Amino acid sequence: MSVKRILSKNDVRLKINMKEILGRELPNSDEIRDAIAQKAIDMIIERTQSGKDVRGKPFKEYSKEYMGSDRFKAFGKSSKVDLTLTGDMLGLLDVVGESKNTFELGWTDDTENKKAYNHNVGDTLPRREFFNLQKKEVEELRRFAERLIDGASKDK
Amino acid sequence: MAQVKINRSAYDLLNVKVSAKTLIVLGDFWKQRIYSFTKSGKSLATNAKLKPLSKSYVSQRAKYKGPFGALFGIKKSNLTRTGQMLDSLKNTQNISAQTVTIKLSGSRDDGVTNEQVAKWVAEQGRPFLGLDEKGRQRMIQIVLRDLRRQLKKRPR
Helix, strand or coil: CCEEEEEECCEEEEEEEHHHHHCCCCCCCHHHHHHHHHHHHHHHHHHHHCCECCCCCECCCCCHHHHCCHHHHHCCCCCCCCCCCCCHHHHCCEEEEECCCEEEEECCCHHHHHHHHHHHHCCCCCCCCCCCCCHHHHHHHHHHHHHHHHHHHHHC | CEEEECCCHHHHHCCCCCCHHHHHHHHHHHHHHHHHHHHCCEECCCCEECCCCCHHHHHHHHCCCCCCCCCCCCCCCCCCCCCHHHHCEEEEEECCCCEEEEEECCECCCCCEHHHHHHHHHHCCCCCCCCCHHHHHHHHHHHHHHHHHHHHHCCC
């Protein structure tokens, strides 16, 4: 499976297998692996902050109660649902594990991990599933990786 | 005043500096973080809720006629009455020293500087100028992105 999601209360991770996506091994380059991982993170954040879930559908609206809260106003929020209050959950999404051809995205911070779990399963909050890659995003990641690898091999 | 200096160790060897643009991004991020967290009633200096207001001060505030700062509330402990102090937060950068500094600027209508007000509220048990661990982690991410981007552009 090229992208596998782990979704439990204390462990929310996305395992991305680039060998499966590319059909070949990644070159032995931390730089290339870092760049691809960052691209995957950026895609998830951009899509989420544009207000869309993993299926490309708009997120469920914020409740009136939440929008009327002091915290909501203190962080200058609007009614646009982008899962960004302090920005910490999306801002701290990072690579939490890697091997030659795979990397894992997730959170090292326990609170942010729990927030992500809650949003994705709808535990104590309305469900707003953001943590995964769409098919077209996997394809975009593949093209990005190919360009990087081709560019790197031309530099040699 | 609150200041962060970027620890450059490994990047010194590569002769890479955090760009001016990124230092501004860092400053804006930090200033906004202090502002929003304080307005929401939390101190980034202590990573805890701001000390509640005394009963006598709340009675005083109930008689206050304005002007009111954003998110003023008679009983709210968010360092807001007129709003002048938090509105005066300013960020400056020093590219050669690789530092970002957050300061209070200007004075209140009664001539007391906002810097003095900030010092006084801290002495009263409500320090607010600081940086929490998550904020620090996010700033590190911003710096790493900039440095990776610069290194990528370098001719090999």
